[in-house]
Amino acid sequence: xxxxxxxxxxxxxxxxxxxxxxxxxxxxxxxxxxxxxxxxxxxxxxxxxxxxxxxxxxxxxxxxxxxxxxxxxxxxxxxxxxxxxxxxxxxxxxxxxxxxxxxxxxxxxxxxxxxxxxxxxxxxxxxxxxxxxxxxxxxxxxxxxxxxxxxxxxxxxxxxxxxxxxxxxxxxxxxxxxxxxxxxxxxxxxxxxxxxxxxxxxxxxxxxxxxxxxxxxxxxxxxxxxxxxxxxxxxxxxxxxxxxxxxxxxxxxxxxxxxxxxxxxxxxxxxxxxxxxxxxxxxxxxxxxxxxxxxxxxxxxxxxxxxxxxxxxxxxxxxxxxxxxxxxxxxxxxxxxxxxxxxxxxxxxxxxxxxxxxxx
Amino acid sequence: xxxxxxxxxxxxxxxxxxxxxxxxxxxxxxxxxxxxxxxxxxxxxxxxxxxxxxxxxxxxxxxxxxxxxxxxxxxxxxxxxxxxxxxxxxxxxxxxxxxxxxxxxxxxxxxxxxxxxxxxxxxxxxxxxxxxxxxxxxxxxxxxxxxxxxxxxxxxxxxxxxxxxxxxxxxxxxxxxxxxxxxxxxxxxxxxxxxxxxxxxxxxxxxxxxxxxxxxxxxxxxxxxxxxxxxxxxxxxxxxxxxxxxxxxxxxxxxxxxxxxxxxxxxxxxxxxxxxxxxxxxxxxxxxxxxxxxxxxxxxxxxxxxxxxxxxxxxxxxxxxxxxxxxxxxxxxxxxxxxxxxxxxxxxxxxxxxxxxxxxxxxxxxxxxxxxxxxxxxxxxxxxxxxxxxxxxxxxxxxxxxxxxxxxxx
Numbered sequence: 001x002x003x004x005x006x007x008x009x010x011x012x013x014x015x016x017x018x019x020x021x022x023x024x025x026x027x028x029x030x031x032x033x034x035x036x037x038x039x040x041x042x043x044x045x046x047x048x049x050x051x052x053x054x055x056x057x058x059x060x061x062x063x064x065x066x067x068x069x070x071x072x073x074x075x076x077x078x079x080x081x082x083x084x085x086x087x088x089x090x091x092x093x094x095x096x097x098x099x100x101x102x103x104x105x106x107x108x109x110x111x112x113x114x115x116x117x118x119x120x121x122x123x124x125x126x127x128x129x130x131x132x133x134x135x136x137x138x139x140x141x142x143x144x145x146x147x148x149x150x151x152x153x154x155x156x157x158x159x160x161x162x163x164x165x166x167x168x169x170x171x172x173x174x175x176x177x178x179x180x181x182x183x184x185x186x187x188x189x190x191x192x193x194x195x196x197x198x199x200x201x202x203x204x205x206x207x208x209x210x211x212x213x214x215x216x217x218x219x220x221x222x223x224x225x226x227x228x229x230x231x232x233x234x235x236x237x238x239x240x241x242x243x244x245x246x247x248x249x250x251x252x253x254x255x256x257x258x259x260x261x262x263x264x265x266x267x268x269x270x271x272x273x274x275x276x277x278x279x280x281x282x283x284x285x286x287x288x289x290x291x292x293x294x295x296x297x298x299x300x301x302x303x304x305x306x307x308x309x310x311x312x313x314x315x316x317x318x319x320x321x322x323x324x325x326x327x328x329x330x331x332x333x334x335x336x337x338x339x340x341x342x343x344x345x346x347x348x349x350x351x352x353x354x355x356x357x358x359x360x
Numbered sequence: 361x362x363x364x365x366x367x368x369x370x371x372x373x374x375x376x377x378x379x380x381x382x383x384x385x386x387x388x389x390x391x392x393x394x395x396x397x398x399x400x401x402x403x404x405x406x407x408x409x410x411x412x413x414x415x416x417x418x419x420x421x422x423x424x425x426x427x428x429x430x431x432x433x434x435x436x437x438x439x440x441x442x443x444x445x446x447x448x449x450x451x452x453x454x455x456x457x458x459x460x461x462x463x464x465x466x467x468x469x470x471x472x473x474x475x476x477x478x479x480x481x482x483x484x485x486x487x488x489x490x491x492x493x494x495x496x497x498x499x500x501x502x503x504x505x506x507x508x509x510x511x512x513x514x515x516x517x518x519x520x521x522x523x524x525x526x527x528x529x530x531x532x533x534x535x536x537x538x539x540x541x542x543x544x545x546x547x548x549x550x551x552x553x554x555x556x557x558x559x560x561x562x563x564x565x566x567x568x569x570x571x572x573x574x575x576x577x578x579x580x581x582x583x584x585x586x587x588x589x590x591x592x593x594x595x596x597x598x599x600x601x602x603x604x605x606x607x608x609x610x611x612x613x614x615x616x617x618x619x620x621x622x623x624x625x626x627x628x629x630x631x632x633x634x635x636x637x638x639x640x641x642x643x644x645x646x647x648x649x650x651x652x653x654x655x656x657x658x659x660x661x662x663x664x665x666x667x668x669x670x671x672x673x674x675x676x677x678x679x680x681x682x683x684x685x686x687x688x689x690x691x692x693x694x695x696x697x698x699x700x701x702x703x704x705x706x707x708x709x710x711x712x713x714x715x716x717x718x719x720x721x722x723x724x725x726x727x728x729x730x731x732x733x734x735x736x737x738x739x740x741x742x743x744x745x746x747x748x749x750x751x752x753x754x755x756x757x758x759x760x761x762x763x764x765x766x767x768x769x770x
Contacts, residue, residue: 065439
């Protein structure tokens with residue numbers, strides 16, 4: 001191949017370099033810059049993921065040293081069968097954790113998205129003084145250790161803690177709720193107010209789907225789970241508010257001015273201009289909200305360890321319990337892979353309905 | 361270009377040389393000792409014992425590491441194949457670790473093994489092989505608050521108490537004082553004592569898990585009914601009900617007149633509630649027998665060990681007659697597991713705690729088969745459900761036995 005030497009390149013580099021050479025050098029530089037991040041991702045993310053997928057097909061107990069030749073046996077898809085399809089305690093625990101996690105996600109993600117947007121709109125108002133202070137105050141919980149926040153919430157919500165005292169002062173007939181140890185589902189409590197209980201509804205509610213009674217599927221999050229959901233929402237609103245704030249400040253003022261000229265009031269501006277323009281940001285926030293909510297673990301570990309009565313057992317906590325307390329690491333890996341598939345599916349669905357190319 | 365190359369080469373050289381120097385320094389034996397981090401007093405006692413061992417054995421250095429999330433940390437160490445020489449093993453984990461083959465056996469490596477309490481040594485004998493000597497043990501006993509008993513005008517508990525006495529006193533105190541009669545968590549590690557007192561067995565003579573099956577079903581129902589009756593009379597409260605982290609805290613701040621806790625409550629009460637008066641007697645006898653639960657930890661030597669001889673020397677010192685005597689004198693709560701040190705512990709702690717040693721005779725360790733965490737959770741949940749009035753004792757026992765059958769079939 002003929003070497004092409006352009007005069008400008010020769011002058012610029014002070015040496016003789018071909019186009020191909022230069023492209024190759026640029027490519028190498030690019031890879032070199034990417035290499036550290038890529039190696040870290042590979043070693044700490046990709047390889048463990050593949051290892052987990054591999055171990056999910058074995059019966060390794062997580063204790064026997066892997067250096068031994070007979071540390072585990074291959075089981076094929078037995079772990080997945082036992083987890084998803086076979087009647088038994090493992091299926092019951094998995095679907096309980098799935099139910100709890102879904103209620104958690106359905107509660108936390110919309111709530112934190114809406115509240116973050118409202119907070120961002122409020123902090124963005126021109127008439128608000130000391131914006132910096134409010135931004136910091138709202139963002140602060142996100143950077144505090146989740147363990148510390150969980151401990152403080154535990155202290156606030158004990159039977160004679162501040163929350164019960166406060167509610168008792170406001171509502172004279174208030175009976176102390178044992179926030180930390182109440183397994184009654186919130187929807188069940190609501191239905192009970194109208195006199196609808198399992199006995200009243202009839203036998204069809206006792207039909208078991210995946211080892212869990214139909215009536216229990218609609219129990220809603222338990223009171224303790226509700227408390228953890230409030231904790232998580234309070235912690236994450238800050239981060240999302242900051243993201244929304246940045247996006248809000250990107251909306252050019254002339255758009256608002258044009259709307260005002262056309263005669264729109266504040267609510268119409270918010271609903272028809274701000275929210276649609278924030279759509280890419282909302283998509284991003286819902287995605288990271290979903291991913292984070294599905295993986296909730298810290299708060300459960302500190303506050304309730306999956307109790308009371310398995311009502312705060314989430315899939316991520318089940319992975320930990322299966323692997324370290326139950327010593328069935330193969331099963332734990334299978335549960336983790338199932339969680340990965342669930343989150344992946346939800347994210348794809350979300351992209352289809354809320355994302356850039358969604359049909360409105 | 362040449363200057364920077366020289367610099368890099370020089371830095372590499374320095375690194376290699378210093379690494380080599382560190383490696384070459386190793387002329388003595390260094391043992392790794394891992395333990396679960398516990399109270400200050402217990403950690404200090406272990407460090408003192410280890411210091412005494414190092415003084416007596418100049419060639420051996422011991423590095424102690426305390427981990428808060430001990431089980432998880434130790435398990436990951438096993439999995440990688442790179443685990444410590446000597447480490448604590450709790451009674452809940454001995455079967456799993458023995459099965460995984462990471463423990464060395466204690467046969468022929470200990471001084472005077474007959475001096476160990478038989479019930480304690482049996483806890484750490486799996487499949488006929490004795491793996492590790494217990495370093496100390498705790499038993500559950502009945503703690504009571506004499507001031508609240510005085511207020512209600514009742515006689516103090518004695519070692520001859522039965523369930524009826526406990527029930528009567530708990531109800532009387534609840535009615536006549538602000539405190540609740542009996543505080544206990546909905547926990548297998550407490551309720552199981554009542555199951556044993558009602559005549560239930562956890563394992564039969566062949567070593568099979570028989571909780572709640574056949575004849576044992578009635579014992580389980582009786583024990584749950586006892587709890588239910590106390591609860592309905594308002595005389596039983598869980599720590600969560602009383603706004604406390606555990607029953608000991610509720611007992612210490614006077615919210616409950618009685619509780620059932622082990623030796624660990626001694627140091628806790630002295631540190632946190634020094635002004636509360638309290639006494640302790642063995643748990644009341646049930647319809648069938650006396651019974652209580654024991655909790656013990658052993659010091660094990662790892663199997664793939666580079667220094668087995670020195671490791672066993674260390675374990676033998678810490679759990680042998682000398683180590684047991686030091687544990688007795690340090691008196692941080694759990695009693696040494698050697699009969700010869702019993703008198704010494706009572707002397708240093710006080711005769712008033714005699715109940716903890718007397719109960720050792722009829723104590724059983726509540727150990728579950730490998731992989732039975734779901735059973736533990738199911739039983740705890742069902743006990744709580746009975747207390748909440750959502751399940752009858754019969755339903756609770758049936759459900760728990762179903763879970764056990766499920767797990768046994770796996």
